[in-house]
Amino acid sequence: MSTTNRSAGNPGTQPSAGTSTASSSNPARLRPGSVRASMPLTGWRTVDLLTMVFLGAAFGIAYWGWGLAYRVPSEALGSAFAPISALTYGPWLLAGVVGGLVVRRPGAAFGCEVIAALVSMLPGTAWGADTLYSGIIEGLGAELVFAIFGYRAFGLVVAMLSGALSGFLESIWELYRFGYLSTWQGSWWVVYAACFVVSGVVLAGVLGWLLTRALARAGALNAFPPGQELRESRAV
Template sequence: MSTTNTPAGATATGPTAARRGSIRATAPLLGWRTVDLLTIAFLGAAFGIAYWGWGLAYEAPAKLLGGAFPPLQGITGAPWLMAGVVGGLVVRRPGAALLCEVVAALVSMLPGTQWGFATLISGILQGLGAEIAFALLGYAAFGLGAALLAGALSAPLEAVYEWFVYWTDWGWGYKIAYGLILTAAGAVIAGGLGWLITRGLASAGALNAFPPGQEAREHRAV
């Protein structure tokens, strides 16, 4: 069974390079397959391990940036937004971005973190933001622009949460600046790198059961 839908306007003959837009997941969009669930679990676990490692390494750059201007620490928060972006770009079904980010948060908690249960709360908020981005696009666009939007929207809910949990001594000027910086960094780091990771996995043949894999095959066929 094909794992992707043929876009409207595509023909059985002619170069596939003429395709415009993204390939959507098979209908119905809510019809999750076993391979979808397993892939989200795998991606979430991989990002969770990476998140845990970044939790050990981020303090030095965060202190350096914070010494120059405290809200710049938002830049170091952007890598934690990436799982939802990649999960959404790969599986392309409602809930994929949220679920991937939540799995990543849970896995990163297992070895122990200084944030404890707050890690899961952050994962839910970040994943929900990415999910909103893909929903706004009707789960039909998954190019670089969609990835940048998902990375950007992963940040605002998290920023507001941090205002009242971690940055309670900041004035509103710093808080708003932090939110804007985290949003911009989320777009570039989580969105941009998430898109590159997805393309890299697809080009390597790791996503043949998913729309990015078909897009990569069609690109190579040009």
């Protein structure tokens, strides 16, 4: 069974309807983020499920660690102007972006982010069940962007938009959940949301895209579209 949208090693196989038209015989045409998952998109393979869980668990451990480490930079920024502390929140959005970029199937971004939130809760966090609620909201934000593009585009711009929407939705939730709507003036809400979006773009979108490419170069994603993109871009 092909791991992506075309059968590698069989030059006579034609791309199925709705798949990428990039040709392995012309690698210059292949763009990073242009290869879709094998059709049908809802036909999850065992390796897709296992990888989503593995990525979610790995990010969940990292989330827990960042929950301890972020306080120093966050409090330093917050002491200058409280809303800009959101510039440090982007790493918590990474799982959704990377899950979507790697697996490229409906639900991958959402599932990866929620699993990461659940795993980060296991050792105990200062936010309790709110950690899961945030994971759901952030995962929805990341997933929506991939869905808007029809699960056809997975490049840097899409990754940045995914991180941006994830951060924006989470900022709205936090403004409500932590009482900032009643204790801050309106201009502070805007700054908080904007800083969350910027952090999502840079620390989740750009960083997530770079991490996915690094994993592909290391050979960890050979069974996934990012691995195929790398192989075909190197074809001669």
